[in-house]
Amino acid sequence: MPELPEVEVTRLSFADRIAGAAIEGVRLGKPLRWPLGCSPDSLVGQHVLAVRRRGKYLLLDLERGLLLVHLGMSGSLSFTLNPPEAGKHDHFELRTAQGVLRLHDPRRFGAVVFATHEADPVAQKLLGKLGMEPLGADFDAKRFHLGLAKRKSPIKQVLLAGEVVVGVGNIYASEVLFLSGIRPSTPASRLSRPRAARLHQAIRDVLARAVERGGSTLRDFSNAQGEAGHFQLDAMVYARAGLACKVCANPIRAMRQGQRSTFFCAQCQKP
Template sequence: MPELPEVEVTRLSFADRIAGARIQSARMGKALRWPLGLDPQALAGRTVQGVRRRGKYLLLDLDQGVLLLHLGMSGSLRFDAAMPEAALHDHFDLVTSQGVLRLNDPRRFGAVVYCDSESAPQALKLLGGLGVEPLGGEFDADAFHAALKKRKAPIKQVLLAGDVVVGVGNIYASEALFLAGIRPTLSAARISKPRSLRLHAAIREVLARAVAKGGSTLRDFSNAQGESGYFQLEAMVYDRKGEPCRVCGSPIRMIRQGQRATYYCTVCQKR
């Protein structure tokens, strides 16, 4: 599924182009994960003031209210001056004076939700439990270590939970743990301060590098201009089961944690 870098890459690919656009109409197709929350045509006449990201959510700030968009497991956004007639998996169109924003989502686990504000109950339900942003200044190394000391679960699971730091999904958790030399099965509470500092830096580095590479295209991800990402071409461990470690040459191992695949090197990540 699209992770934080892919969502940020998507945001960057259309945020400047849609800012200031006046909404002319909106169309909802088949039901998505959550209801829109108002008649789509009630959006007509409103203005898109900007596009932000919170974790894996995109927030379209309107002059009245906010639209929360989530790409789910297989969703993608396109923004163009015009779009062909909606196809089977095109479930939301926002027609504006500067182009059409379209959500394509074959599995329909994504969502478009309207809220009067970020303090509205539905917005708080979706965003209120999210941890700090890993690429922002609020991601403090000391606070990160203090939060890990309170968790006995394996560090990979703690990172995926998203309440300590948001958006470090499956791909990038494996990559950051490799870079920090930490085994994914180690209890978060047992990670020393020096090692937590390395992990803190690794999370920032891996996510920033992924954004710079356009994200990862493992199946069908593309940004709002239809461009693929290339981070997966330089992944150190993710999806490389049995292949030699790029550092020590040992075979990369794959295990299951919480029904998710975890990749690591038994030599470079001794504990």
């Protein structure tokens, strides 16, 4: 599933190229997770002003409204001048004077949703409960600790929930907890302010490095230019069960938390 770094890498790979483009046509394939919410023809003639990101959502600002794009479990975007004929898994296409933005999504858990503005109830239903942006200026260490202190669930589950900080998905949750020396099963409310501060910095560091490395390509992720990511090659614990820890040489362990695989080092990460 594309996580925040993959979504940010995707944004960076086409945002500048589509900015200012006039929309010439919209093609819909099979239904996605949620309906578009407007007539496709109402988008024709508008210009794409900019592309932003909020958590795992891409926001395409238009002259009148915005499009919220979510990649779901298996989605990816491409932006090319002359794309091949749409395939059976290409379910949304925005044709512009500067290229064609296409959503490819075999499992159809992704979505493209129109909202009149960011305060629109349609947009707020998707964005309203999202936590602080981990790569943004508002990701404050004190607020982060206060948010964790109110939650008794295991820290990894709190990170995945996205209500304290948004976008720390399964891959990166394992990595940031390793870097900060925190066992994934530790209740979030038990973290002292110094431990929460280390976790806060680890989140910033790991996600920024993942963006620099082009995200993680575990199956078929690629950015809008078709380029794969390489962060998975740097992983300290994720998907390394049974292999030696790169720090202490003890074997990396795996366990299930909320139906997701968690990887950790029992020696380096303390409860």
